[in-house]
Protein backbone atom coordinates (compact mmCIF):
# COMPACT_ATOMS: atom_id res chain seq x y z
CA UNK A 218 0.00 0.00 0.00
CA UNK A 219 1.21 3.54 -0.73
CA UNK A 220 2.64 5.08 2.46
CA UNK A 221 0.86 8.09 3.96
CA UNK A 222 2.80 11.39 3.90
CA UNK A 223 3.04 12.42 7.56
CA UNK A 224 4.19 15.99 8.25
CA UNK A 225 5.45 16.48 11.82
CA UNK A 226 5.34 20.01 13.25
CA UNK A 227 6.48 19.07 16.76
CA UNK A 228 9.79 20.40 18.12
CA UNK A 229 10.95 16.87 18.99
CA UNK A 230 14.26 16.04 17.26
CA UNK A 231 13.57 14.00 14.09
CA UNK A 232 15.47 10.95 15.35
CA UNK A 233 13.48 10.91 18.62
CA UNK A 234 10.22 11.17 16.69
CA UNK A 235 11.28 8.43 14.24
CA UNK A 236 11.88 6.21 17.28
CA UNK A 237 8.47 6.98 18.80
CA UNK A 238 6.69 6.40 15.49
CA UNK A 239 8.52 3.12 14.77
CA UNK A 240 5.26 1.13 15.28
CA UNK A 241 3.92 2.80 12.13
CA UNK A 242 6.72 1.12 10.13
CA UNK A 243 6.75 1.79 6.39
CA UNK A 244 3.09 2.81 6.37
CA UNK A 245 4.18 6.46 6.65
CA UNK A 246 6.78 8.66 4.99
CA UNK A 247 7.92 11.27 7.49
CA UNK A 248 8.76 14.91 6.81
CA UNK A 249 9.40 17.71 9.30
CA UNK A 250 8.74 21.47 9.48
CA UNK A 251 9.66 23.80 12.33
CA UNK A 252 8.66 27.17 10.92
CA UNK A 253 5.78 28.55 8.91
CA UNK A 254 7.73 28.73 5.61
CA UNK A 255 8.82 25.08 5.83
CA UNK A 256 5.28 24.11 6.83
CA UNK A 257 3.77 25.93 3.83
CA UNK A 258 6.26 24.25 1.51
CA UNK A 259 5.32 20.79 2.84
CA UNK A 260 1.52 21.19 3.12
CA UNK A 261 0.62 20.48 -0.54
CA UNK A 262 1.83 16.88 -0.11
CA UNK A 263 0.83 16.35 3.53
CA UNK A 264 -1.82 13.70 4.21
CA UNK A 265 -1.42 13.45 7.98
CA UNK A 266 -0.23 16.31 10.20
CA UNK A 267 1.18 15.74 13.67
CA UNK A 268 0.67 19.13 15.36
CA UNK A 269 3.01 21.45 17.22
CA UNK A 270 2.73 22.37 20.91
CA UNK A 271 0.23 25.12 21.75
CA UNK A 272 0.83 28.64 20.42
CA UNK A 273 3.02 27.20 17.70
CA UNK A 274 2.33 26.09 14.13
CA UNK A 275 -1.37 25.46 13.68
CA UNK A 276 -3.74 24.28 10.96
CA UNK A 277 -5.52 27.60 10.54
CA UNK A 278 -7.80 28.28 7.56
CA UNK A 279 -4.89 29.21 5.26
CA UNK A 280 -2.97 26.07 6.19
CA UNK A 281 -6.03 23.86 5.59
CA UNK A 282 -6.55 25.49 2.18
CA UNK A 283 -2.90 24.84 1.30
CA UNK A 284 -3.23 21.11 2.11
CA UNK A 285 -5.54 19.55 -0.52
CA UNK A 286 -4.44 16.00 0.37
CA UNK A 287 -4.91 16.41 4.11
CA UNK A 288 -6.80 13.47 5.69
CA UNK A 289 -6.05 13.70 9.43
CA UNK A 290 -4.58 16.05 12.06
CA UNK A 291 -3.37 14.58 15.35
CA UNK A 292 -2.67 17.24 18.00
CA UNK A 293 -0.20 16.06 20.70
CA UNK A 294 -2.01 17.98 23.48
CA UNK A 295 -5.45 18.45 24.97
CA UNK A 296 -5.94 22.06 23.86
CA UNK A 297 -6.70 22.42 20.14
CA UNK A 298 -6.95 26.22 20.08
CA UNK A 299 -5.11 27.66 17.09
CA UNK A 300 -6.46 25.03 14.71
CA UNK A 301 -9.46 26.09 12.63
CA UNK A 302 -11.98 23.39 13.55
CA UNK A 303 -14.62 24.69 11.14
CA UNK A 304 -12.20 24.72 8.18
CA UNK A 305 -11.05 21.18 9.00
CA UNK A 306 -14.66 19.99 9.36
CA UNK A 307 -15.63 21.61 6.04
CA UNK A 308 -12.77 19.70 4.40
CA UNK A 309 -13.93 16.47 6.09
CA UNK A 310 -10.63 16.20 7.97
CA UNK A 311 -10.78 14.79 11.52
CA UNK A 312 -8.77 16.57 14.24
CA UNK A 313 -7.95 14.47 17.31
CA UNK A 314 -6.42 15.50 20.64
CA UNK A 315 -4.97 13.56 23.57
CA UNK A 316 -8.05 13.88 25.80
CA UNK A 317 -7.54 13.06 29.44
CA UNK A 318 -3.82 12.22 29.41
CA UNK A 319 -2.84 15.09 31.72
CA UNK A 320 -5.95 15.44 33.90
CA UNK A 321 -4.24 14.20 37.08
CA UNK A 322 -1.09 16.24 36.45
CA UNK A 323 -2.97 19.49 35.83
CA UNK A 324 -5.39 19.00 38.73
CA UNK A 325 -2.48 18.28 41.10
CA UNK A 326 -0.75 21.46 39.85
CA UNK A 327 -3.96 23.46 40.50
CA UNK A 328 -4.22 22.07 44.03
CA UNK A 329 -0.54 22.73 44.73
CA UNK A 330 -0.78 26.24 43.32
CA UNK A 331 -3.89 27.02 45.41
CA UNK A 332 -2.17 25.75 48.57
CA UNK A 333 0.99 27.72 47.73
CA UNK A 334 -1.04 30.91 47.37
CA UNK A 335 -3.30 30.40 50.37
CA UNK A 336 -0.45 29.45 52.74
CA UNK A 337 1.79 32.24 51.29
CA UNK A 338 4.62 29.78 50.75
CA UNK A 339 6.53 31.88 48.20
CA UNK A 340 6.52 34.96 50.45
CA UNK A 341 7.56 32.84 53.45
CA UNK A 342 10.45 31.31 51.53
CA UNK A 343 11.61 34.71 50.22
CA UNK A 344 11.42 36.27 53.69
CA UNK A 345 13.45 33.51 55.37
CA UNK A 346 16.09 33.59 52.59
CA UNK A 347 16.36 37.36 53.13
CA UNK A 348 17.06 36.82 56.85
CA UNK A 349 13.53 37.42 58.12
CA UNK A 350 11.30 35.30 60.34
CA UNK A 351 7.75 36.56 59.72
CA UNK A 352 5.62 34.33 61.92
CA UNK A 353 2.65 36.66 62.32
CA UNK A 354 2.25 38.79 59.22
CA UNK A 355 2.21 36.45 56.21
CA UNK A 356 -1.60 36.19 56.24
CA UNK A 357 -2.04 32.46 55.52
CA UNK A 358 -5.49 30.90 55.15
CA UNK A 359 -6.67 27.28 55.20
CA UNK A 360 -8.09 25.91 51.96
CA UNK A 361 -10.28 23.43 53.78
CA UNK A 362 -13.74 24.90 54.27
CA UNK A 363 -13.32 27.48 51.51
CA UNK A 364 -15.47 27.71 48.38
CA UNK A 365 -13.62 26.56 45.26
CA UNK A 366 -15.16 27.44 41.90
CA UNK A 367 -14.08 25.40 38.88
CA UNK A 368 -14.64 26.87 35.40
CA UNK A 369 -14.71 23.96 32.92
CA UNK A 370 -15.78 20.42 33.74
CA UNK A 371 -13.83 18.21 31.36
CA UNK A 372 -11.41 15.57 32.68
CA UNK A 373 -9.29 18.25 34.41
CA UNK A 374 -12.23 20.10 36.01
CA UNK A 375 -13.67 16.83 37.32
CA UNK A 376 -10.31 15.79 38.80
CA UNK A 377 -9.98 19.26 40.39
CA UNK A 378 -13.44 18.87 41.94
CA UNK A 379 -12.40 15.49 43.36
CA UNK A 380 -9.08 16.72 44.80
CA UNK A 381 -10.37 19.99 46.30
CA UNK A 382 -13.43 18.17 47.62
CA UNK A 383 -11.19 15.60 49.35
CA UNK A 384 -9.47 18.50 51.11
CA UNK A 385 -12.78 19.64 52.61
CA UNK A 386 -13.52 22.48 50.20
CA UNK A 387 -17.04 23.26 49.01
CA UNK A 388 -16.73 22.90 45.24
CA UNK A 389 -19.05 24.30 42.60
CA UNK A 390 -18.41 24.39 38.87
CA UNK A 391 -19.65 25.81 35.60
CA UNK A 392 -19.41 24.39 32.11
CA UNK A 393 -21.27 24.83 28.82
CA UNK A 394 -23.64 21.90 29.26
CA UNK A 395 -24.98 21.74 32.85
CA UNK A 396 -23.90 18.44 34.40
CA UNK A 397 -22.39 16.96 37.52
CA UNK A 398 -23.00 17.60 41.21
CA UNK A 399 -22.23 21.22 42.11
CA UNK A 400 -23.13 22.86 38.79
CA UNK A 401 -23.94 26.58 39.17
CA UNK A 402 -24.29 29.60 36.82
CA UNK A 403 -20.97 31.13 35.71
CA UNK A 404 -21.67 34.56 37.29
CA UNK A 405 -22.37 32.89 40.63
CA UNK A 406 -19.25 30.68 40.51
CA UNK A 407 -17.02 33.64 39.59
CA UNK A 408 -18.55 36.06 42.11
CA UNK A 409 -18.64 33.72 45.13
CA UNK A 410 -15.51 31.56 44.91
CA UNK A 411 -12.68 32.04 47.41
CA UNK A 412 -10.47 30.19 44.90
CA UNK A 413 -11.39 30.22 41.21
CA UNK A 414 -9.78 27.44 39.15
CA UNK A 415 -9.90 27.98 35.37
CA UNK A 416 -9.63 24.78 33.33
CA UNK A 417 -11.87 25.40 30.32
CA UNK A 418 -10.96 25.02 26.65
CA UNK A 419 -10.11 28.25 24.79
CA UNK A 420 -12.36 29.00 21.83
CA UNK A 421 -14.11 32.01 20.32
CA UNK A 422 -16.86 31.52 22.94
CA UNK A 423 -14.56 31.30 25.96
CA UNK A 424 -12.02 34.03 25.08
CA UNK A 425 -12.08 36.61 27.92
CA UNK A 426 -14.75 34.54 29.71
CA UNK A 427 -13.42 35.24 33.21
CA UNK A 428 -13.30 38.88 34.31
CA UNK A 429 -11.18 39.13 37.50
CA UNK A 430 -12.97 42.36 38.43
CA UNK A 431 -16.14 40.29 39.00
CA UNK A 432 -14.44 38.00 41.49
CA UNK A 433 -14.91 38.29 45.25
CA UNK A 434 -12.52 40.71 47.00
CA UNK A 435 -9.45 38.88 48.28
CA UNK A 436 -10.15 35.76 46.17
CA UNK A 437 -7.40 33.69 44.53
CA UNK A 438 -7.33 32.83 40.83
CA UNK A 439 -5.64 29.72 39.38
CA UNK A 440 -5.41 29.48 35.57
CA UNK A 441 -4.10 26.27 33.99
CA UNK A 442 -6.27 26.42 30.83
CA UNK A 443 -5.11 29.05 28.34
CA UNK A 444 -4.17 32.69 28.97
CA UNK A 445 -6.91 33.93 26.64
CA UNK A 446 -9.72 32.64 28.87
CA UNK A 447 -8.93 35.28 31.51
CA UNK A 448 -8.67 38.98 30.69
CA UNK A 449 -4.94 39.30 31.50
CA UNK A 450 -4.83 43.12 31.63
CA UNK A 451 -7.82 43.16 33.98
CA UNK A 452 -6.09 40.48 36.04
CA UNK A 453 -2.90 42.55 36.42
CA UNK A 454 -5.03 45.56 37.43
CA UNK A 455 -7.10 43.54 39.95
CA UNK A 456 -3.90 42.24 41.55
CA UNK A 457 -2.18 45.64 41.56
CA UNK A 458 -5.21 47.28 43.20
CA UNK A 459 -5.45 44.51 45.81
CA UNK A 460 -8.88 43.40 44.62
CA UNK A 461 -7.56 39.84 44.31
CA UNK A 462 -5.48 38.14 46.99
CA UNK A 463 -3.25 36.37 44.47
CA UNK A 464 -3.06 34.40 41.24
CA UNK A 465 -1.24 31.30 40.01
CA UNK A 466 -0.73 31.23 36.26
CA UNK A 467 0.63 28.41 34.10
CA UNK A 468 -0.63 29.95 30.85
CA UNK A 469 -0.47 33.43 29.31
CA UNK A 470 -1.75 35.48 26.37
CA UNK A 471 1.77 35.38 24.91
CA UNK A 472 4.13 32.51 25.67
CA UNK A 473 6.92 32.70 26.70
CA UNK A 474 5.83 35.58 28.96
CA UNK A 475 7.42 38.78 27.52
CA UNK A 476 10.26 40.27 29.65
CA UNK A 477 8.33 43.53 30.18
CA UNK A 478 4.99 41.94 31.12
CA UNK A 479 3.54 43.73 34.20
CA UNK A 480 2.71 40.37 35.83
CA UNK A 481 6.44 39.88 36.47
CA UNK A 482 6.48 42.82 38.91
CA UNK A 483 3.61 41.55 41.07
CA UNK A 484 4.66 39.51 44.10
CA UNK A 485 1.12 38.18 44.57
CA UNK A 486 1.46 36.13 41.36
CA UNK A 487 2.91 32.64 41.07
CA UNK A 488 4.30 32.22 37.53
CA UNK A 489 4.83 28.85 35.83
CA UNK A 490 6.03 28.09 32.25
CA UNK A 491 3.05 26.07 30.86
CA UNK A 492 4.07 22.85 32.56
CA UNK A 493 1.03 21.95 34.68
CA UNK A 494 0.32 18.93 32.52
CA UNK A 495 3.90 17.76 32.09
CA UNK A 496 5.01 14.78 34.17
CA UNK A 497 6.74 11.56 33.09
CA UNK A 498 3.46 9.72 33.67
CA UNK A 499 1.38 12.10 31.54
CA UNK A 500 4.04 12.14 28.82
CA UNK A 501 3.89 8.34 28.67
CA UNK A 502 0.11 8.48 28.28
CA UNK A 503 0.43 11.23 25.65
CA UNK A 504 2.88 9.21 23.52
CA UNK A 505 0.67 6.10 23.80
CA UNK A 506 -2.38 8.17 22.78
CA UNK A 507 -0.65 9.78 19.76
CA UNK A 508 1.07 6.62 18.48
CA UNK A 509 -2.05 4.52 19.05
CA UNK A 510 -4.21 6.97 17.12
CA UNK A 511 -1.77 7.40 14.23
CA UNK A 512 -1.49 3.61 13.97
CA UNK A 513 -5.28 3.26 13.95
CA UNK A 514 -5.48 5.97 11.29
CA UNK A 515 -3.04 4.37 8.85
CA UNK A 516 -4.73 1.00 9.42
CA UNK A 517 -7.95 2.83 8.50
CA UNK A 518 -9.47 1.89 11.86
CA UNK A 519 -11.53 4.21 14.08
CA UNK A 520 -9.64 7.28 15.31
CA UNK A 521 -10.16 8.19 19.00
CA UNK A 522 -10.73 11.66 20.51
CA UNK A 523 -11.93 13.44 17.37
CA UNK A 524 -12.92 16.96 18.48
CA UNK A 525 -14.40 18.40 15.28
CA UNK A 526 -17.34 17.50 13.11
CA UNK A 527 -15.66 15.00 10.78
CA UNK A 528 -15.65 11.21 10.30
CA UNK A 529 -13.43 9.24 12.70
CA UNK A 530 -11.69 7.37 9.85
CA UNK A 531 -9.25 8.71 7.31
CA UNK A 532 -9.74 8.57 3.57
CA UNK A 533 -7.36 9.48 0.76
CA UNK A 534 -8.13 12.78 -0.96
CA UNK A 535 -7.31 13.23 -4.60
CA UNK A 536 -5.24 16.40 -4.25
CA UNK A 537 -7.91 18.64 -5.72
CA UNK A 538 -9.12 19.39 -2.19
CA UNK A 539 -11.88 16.73 -2.41
Ligand SMILES: NC(=O)c1ccc[n+]([C@@H]2O[C@H](COP(=O)([O-])OP(=O)(O)OC[C@H]3O[C@@H](n4cnc5c(N)ncnc54)[C@H](O)[C@@H]3O)[C@@H](O)[C@H]2O)c1
Pocket residue numbers: 295296297316317319320323369370371372373374392393394416417418419420422423441442443467468491492493494495
Ligand atom coordinates in the same frame (compact mmCIF):
# COMPACT_ATOMS: atom_id res chain seq x y z
N1 LIG B 1 -1.56 23.91 31.49
C1 LIG B 1 -1.44 22.72 30.94
O1 LIG B 1 -0.38 22.11 30.95
C2 LIG B 1 -2.67 22.07 30.33
C3 LIG B 1 -2.66 20.68 30.11
C4 LIG B 1 -3.79 20.10 29.55
C5 LIG B 1 -4.87 20.89 29.18
N2 LIG B 1 -4.81 22.23 29.39
C6 LIG B 1 -5.96 23.08 29.04
O2 LIG B 1 -7.05 22.70 29.85
C7 LIG B 1 -8.24 22.68 29.06
C8 LIG B 1 -9.25 21.75 29.69
O3 LIG B 1 -8.88 20.43 29.44
P1 LIG B 1 -9.81 19.17 29.78
O4 LIG B 1 -9.00 17.97 29.51
O5 LIG B 1 -10.43 19.30 31.10
O6 LIG B 1 -11.02 19.19 28.79
P2 LIG B 1 -11.52 19.85 27.47
O7 LIG B 1 -10.53 20.72 26.80
O8 LIG B 1 -12.07 18.75 26.66
O9 LIG B 1 -12.75 20.72 27.96
C9 LIG B 1 -12.89 21.31 29.21
C10 LIG B 1 -14.32 21.78 29.41
O10 LIG B 1 -14.55 22.91 28.58
C11 LIG B 1 -15.88 22.85 28.13
N3 LIG B 1 -16.03 23.73 26.98
C12 LIG B 1 -15.43 23.61 25.78
N4 LIG B 1 -15.83 24.63 24.98
C13 LIG B 1 -16.68 25.39 25.72
C14 LIG B 1 -17.42 26.58 25.45
N5 LIG B 1 -17.35 27.17 24.27
N6 LIG B 1 -18.19 27.08 26.44
C15 LIG B 1 -18.27 26.49 27.61
N7 LIG B 1 -17.61 25.36 27.93
C16 LIG B 1 -16.82 24.82 26.98
C17 LIG B 1 -16.08 21.39 27.85
O11 LIG B 1 -17.46 21.11 27.79
C18 LIG B 1 -15.40 20.77 29.05
O12 LIG B 1 -16.30 20.70 30.11
C19 LIG B 1 -7.74 22.27 27.67
O13 LIG B 1 -8.60 22.72 26.67
C20 LIG B 1 -6.38 22.93 27.60
O14 LIG B 1 -6.50 24.21 27.01
C21 LIG B 1 -3.74 22.82 29.95
Ligand SMILES: O=C(O)[C@H](O)COP(=O)(O)O
Pocket residue numbers: 269270271272293294295296297319491494
Ligand atom coordinates in the same frame (compact mmCIF):
# COMPACT_ATOMS: atom_id res chain seq x y z
O1 LIG C 1 -3.37 21.29 26.23
C1 LIG C 1 -2.46 20.62 26.72
O2 LIG C 1 -2.39 19.38 26.64
C2 LIG C 1 -1.35 21.33 27.45
O3 LIG C 1 -1.66 22.67 27.68
C3 LIG C 1 -0.11 21.24 26.69
O4 LIG C 1 -0.36 21.86 25.49
P1 LIG C 1 0.82 22.11 24.50
O5 LIG C 1 1.62 20.87 24.48
O6 LIG C 1 0.04 22.37 23.27
O7 LIG C 1 1.54 23.28 25.06
